[in-house]
Amino acid sequence: MRTSLQDRLAGGGRPDPLTAFRVARRAFQAGRRVDMTALAAELGVNRATVYRWVGSREELLTEIIWSLAQRTVEASAERARDRAAADPDHPSELAVRLTLFVEDTLAHPGMRRFLAEEGEFAMRLLTLSSSAFQRRFIALVDTLAAAETAAGGLVSPLPPADLAFTVVRVVESFVYLKLITGEEPDGARAGRVLRSLLPGPAAARTGRAGRA
Numbered sequence: 503m504r505t506s507l508q509d510r511l512a513g514g515g516r517p518d519p520l521t522a523f524r525v526a527r528r529a530f531q532a533g534r535r536v537d538m539t540a541l542a543a544e545l546g547v548n549r550a551t552v553y554r555w556v557g558s559r560e561e562l563l564t565e566i567i568w569s570l571a572q573r574t575v576e577a578s579a580e581r582a583r584d585r586a587a588a589d590p591d592h593p594s595e596l597a598v599r600l601t602l603f604v605e606d607t608l609a610h611p612g613m614r615r616f617l618a619e620e621g622e623f624a625m626r627l628l629t630l631s632s633s634a635f636q637r638r639f640i641a642l643v644d645t646l647a648a649a650e651t652a653a654g655g656l657v658s659p660l661p662p663a664d665l666a667f668t669v670v671r672v673v674e675s676f677v678y679l680k681l682i683t684g685e686e687p688d689g690a691r692a693g694r695v696l697r698s699l700l701p702g703p704a705a706a707r708t709g710r711a712g713r714a
Contacts, residue, residue: 517545517547519556522541522552523565523566525545526541526556527569527570529541530567533615534615535620536559536562536566538552538559538562564628567616567635568634568635568638570610571603571639574603574606575642579599582596582598586702591697592701592702592703594657594702595656596646596647597693597699600643600696600700601692601696603673604689604692605692608689617678617681624678625678629678640666640667641666643670644663644666647666655703656701657701657702658699658701665700668699669696672699676689676691
């Protein structure tokens with residue numbers, strides 16, 4: 503006889519809020535629009551139940567994108583160390599991690615569709631000061647900047663909190679570049695700016711931090 507846990511692990515059992523979140527996130531990752539009616543139909547429940555479980559579509563998308571963004575930043579540590587070590591401009595690891603974040607975000611099927619089809623909505627959802635996503639992203643960058651500064655790997659005259667806000671705005675500008683200026687987003691261009699804002703100690707000593 504199967505247990506409830508076995509059903510959950512196998513994707514069976516009765517749907518619940520976590521099931522709804524996972525199904526919606528899979529749709530987003532596959533480059534499909536997250537639609538509340540379609541989500542309710544896939545789960546076999548009514549729309550009112552879906553809204554009770556996950557809140558509005560805006561709230562659901564915020565949680566989906568935040569979960570993916572957080573995972574992207576956290577998973578980039580090893581790649582960032584390798585790339586930073588090979589970079590003649592001696593950037594901080596945080597500069598490289600955020601460059602990788604921009605590159606990975608621009609390459610993600612879900613984000614590509616979201617920006618292409620719902621760009622203005624995406625900007626409102628993810629970049630406004632009232633956005634739960636932006637508050638969390640700034641807090642994450644603040645934590646990483648403070649830790650790397652304390653370890654001697656990041657040199658900046660700005661307090662970590664001010665630096666985090668500025669850097670997040672730069673990241674946003676390059677992710678939404680096509681919507682803002684009509685130009686195609688360019689991860690390498692973002693990387694040059696981030697390396698300038700987030701220099702490692704060697705770059706700060708040689709004056710390379712100001713070169714973008």
